[in-house]
Amino acid sequence: MLLGVIADDFTGASDIANTIAKGVAPNGGLRTAQFLGVPKTAAAADVEAGVVALKSRTIPVEEAVAQSLGALNWLLAQGCRQIVFKYCSTFDSTRDGNIGPVGEALADALDVKSVVACPAFPGAGRTVYMAHLFVHDRLLSESGMQNHPLTPMTDPDIRRWLRYQTRSSVGHVALDTVRKGAEEVAATLAAKDDTLVIVDAISDQDLITIGSAIADHKLVTGGSGIAIGLAENFIRCGLATGNSGRLIGRDGPEAILAGSCSGATRGQIDVHKRNHPTLxxxxxxxxxGETTSDHVIEFITGNHGEAPLAYSSGTPEEVKAIQAKYGREEVAAKLDAFFADTALKLVRSGVTRLVVAGGETSGAVVSALDLGSLTIGQEIDPGVPVLLSDGEKPIALALKSGNFGSADFFVKALKRLKAS
Structure with missing residues (x-):
C-alpha cells in the first residue's frame, strides 16, 4: 500500500476514495479500497491506496485522537509512504475540535511540521482564499453550515478556527504563492515552523500544484480535493501504473434513507417527492418510540421498484426545536440507532442497492451492516462513488455527504448502483 487515508466519517471516506481511484487524466488513479473502521487483518496485496473510515468527527476529542492513531498504525504497517487525514470540505468541527487535535496528534506521531491543511474541493464549490473558506459564492458562515445541528460553522476564517483547537500557531500559504508553482509552495512550506499550515486553493489546478509540492510529505490534511494530485506522484515515479473507476453494481431491490438536514439534501428530497414515494x-x-424501524421497512418493501425514500430531514428551525426538547446528543443518538436498525433489516430482507444521505447517518448505517472492505467504482456525482461490499451477498452503496449531489441525485444513484 502506497497511500493511506484516515477519514473522520464514512461519506468523507468514500468521497476521497473516489478522488484517489479516479486520479487525473490521462494516467488515472490508484487501486483503492475503503475499510469500515480499523481492519484486524492486512489489506489485499494489490491495494495501492487504503481509506480507513472512522466515525470520529463528533465524538470526544480523546476518543477521536485514539481512533485516528490506531488507524495510522495499521496504515503504516501496510507500508504506506504518505498519510492523509481527511475531514469535510466544510471543515465540520466545533471550536474544541476534532480536526486540530487529530491533525496535531498525527503530526507528533510522524514527527513532522508544516503539514498542509486544505479543505478546498472546487468541484463541489468549496474554495479557500486568504485562509477563508467559501461555499460557492458565500462565506462558510453564510452558506447554511452555521445551522449545522452538530458542528455549526460560524466563522469562515479557518486559520482562526483551527487555532482555537491547537496548541501551536497555524501558518498560511497564500494563493499568489500557489500560483507560482510547486517549487515555490514546497520552499514556502519548508521555511515554516507551524505544525499545521492553511494553503489557499480555488481550482483543481491549484490542488494539483499543492499535491506535487508535497509529494515527499509524510502527512497531509484536508478535504477530498487535496488528494486530486497525490496518485499522480506515485504513478510518475513508477510505483503505480494508474487506474480508473470500474463499472460495478448490483441488481435487486432498492432503498433510500436520508438523515441529513442540509439545504442540498432537503432540495433533493423535494425533487424526489414529485415522482416517487417518500416517507x-x-x-x-x-x-x-411510537415510530419504529418496522414502519419504514413496511413502506420501503411496499414500494420496491419505485425508488422509495424515507427521511428525517428538517429545517434549521425544526431541528433546533427538537434538540431543545430532547437534547442534541440524545436526538442524534436515537436517530443514528433508528437508521442503523432500519438499514440492517432492509438488507436482511433482500435490499441490494442502498443510498444513504448524511455523514452521521451513513456512519451509523455502515457500522451496523459490518460490511468489511468496499470496492470503489464509478463516480455518481463529484465526491460520491459507487461502493460494492465484499462477501457472498454483496450490496451496492452510495454514501452521500449532506451537501453533495445534483438535484436528481437519488434517482441517478440508484441507476448507477445497478449491475446492468
Missing amino acids: AIDVDKVMS
Whole structure:
C-alpha cells in the first residue's frame, strides 16, 4: 500500500476514495479500497491506496485522537509512504475540535511540521482564499453550515478556527504563492515552523500544484480535493501504473434513507417527492418510540421498484426545536440507532442497492451492516462513488455527504448502483 487515508466519517471516506481511484487524466488513479473502521487483518496485496473510515468527527476529542492513531498504525504497517487525514470540505468541527487535535496528534506521531491543511474541493464549490473558506459564492458562515445541528460553522476564517483547537500557531500559504508553482509552495512550506499550515486553493489546478509540492510529505490534511494530485506522484515515479473507476453494481431491490438536514439534501428530497414515494419520519414519534424501524421497512418493501425514500430531514428551525426538547446528543443518538436498525433489516430482507444521505447517518448505517472492505467504482456525482461490499451477498452503496449531489441525485444513484 502506497497511500493511506484516515477519514473522520464514512461519506468523507468514500468521497476521497473516489478522488484517489479516479486520479487525473490521462494516467488515472490508484487501486483503492475503503475499510469500515480499523481492519484486524492486512489489506489485499494489490491495494495501492487504503481509506480507513472512522466515525470520529463528533465524538470526544480523546476518543477521536485514539481512533485516528490506531488507524495510522495499521496504515503504516501496510507500508504506506504518505498519510492523509481527511475531514469535510466544510471543515465540520466545533471550536474544541476534532480536526486540530487529530491533525496535531498525527503530526507528533510522524514527527513532522508544516503539514498542509486544505479543505478546498472546487468541484463541489468549496474554495479557500486568504485562509477563508467559501461555499460557492458565500462565506462558510453564510452558506447554511452555521445551522449545522452538530458542528455549526460560524466563522469562515479557518486559520482562526483551527487555532482555537491547537496548541501551536497555524501558518498560511497564500494563493499568489500557489500560483507560482510547486517549487515555490514546497520552499514556502519548508521555511515554516507551524505544525499545521492553511494553503489557499480555488481550482483543481491549484490542488494539483499543492499535491506535487508535497509529494515527499509524510502527512497531509484536508478535504477530498487535496488528494486530486497525490496518485499522480506515485504513478510518475513508477510505483503505480494508474487506474480508473470500474463499472460495478448490483441488481435487486432498492432503498433510500436520508438523515441529513442540509439545504442540498432537503432540495433533493423535494425533487424526489414529485415522482416517487417518500416517507417523512416524525422525529418526535421516534423519540417516544411510537415510530419504529418496522414502519419504514413496511413502506420501503411496499414500494420496491419505485425508488422509495424515507427521511428525517428538517429545517434549521425544526431541528433546533427538537434538540431543545430532547437534547442534541440524545436526538442524534436515537436517530443514528433508528437508521442503523432500519438499514440492517432492509438488507436482511433482500435490499441490494442502498443510498444513504448524511455523514452521521451513513456512519451509523455502515457500522451496523459490518460490511468489511468496499470496492470503489464509478463516480455518481463529484465526491460520491459507487461502493460494492465484499462477501457472498454483496450490496451496492452510495454514501452521500449532506451537501453533495445534483438535484436528481437519488434517482441517478440508484441507476448507477445497478449491475446492468
